[in-house]
Amino acid sequence: MRHSDRRDAIFAELKNSCAHPSAEMIFSAIKPNFADLSLGTVYRNLTLFKECGDIVSVGVVDGKERFDADTSPHNHFICRNCGAVIDIPDKFRIGVEDIEADGVQIESVDIVFHGLCKSCADAEHN
Numbered sequence: 001m002r003h004s005d006r007r008d009a010i011f012a013e014l015k016n017s018c019a020h021p022s023a024e025m026i027f028s029a030i031k032p033n034f035a036d037l038s039l040g041t042v043y044r045n046l047t048l049f050k051e052c053g054d055i056v057s058v059g060v061v062d063g064k065e066r067f068d069a070d071t072s073p074h075n076h077f078i079c080r081n082c083g084a085v086i087d088i089p090d091k092f093r094i095g096v097e098d099i100e101a102d103g104v105q106i107e108s109v110d111i112v113f114h115g116l117c118k119s120c121a122d123a124e125h126n
């Protein structure tokens with residue numbers, strides 16, 4: 001397999017970003033360094049990383065899937081106005097025991113909060 005430099009660049013861009021970028025955002029950021037890079041290549045590599053468990057999908061915001069290289073348990077807040085995805089500490093696990101009391105086994109928890117981020121809320125109030 002060649003082109004591991006591109007794969008590394010895609011992963012590094014995701015790892016170094018706190019924006020939970022989409023494939024398109026990663027593509028725009030590293031395209032200047034890889035003239036022949038295609039959006040399809042970025043998609044394919046993200047799918048591969050996801051299958052390997054190296055990254056997680058945060059969900060779809062405005063029709064674009066967003067990704068996170070931080071696979072430790074935490075939750076997300078998504079701004080309905082600007083699409084910002086913000087990390088929320090994982091302290092909302094209350095009730096897991098109650099749910100498992102019904103016989104299901106919980107393997108992961110994804111809680112997404114929706115609303116306005118600080119700058120959008122500030123803008124709305126001014």
Ligand SMILES: [Zn+2]
Nearest residue numbers: 079082117120
């Ligand atoms: Zn916002």
Ligand SMILES: [Zn+2]
Nearest residue numbers: 068070076087
């Ligand atoms: Zn995150």
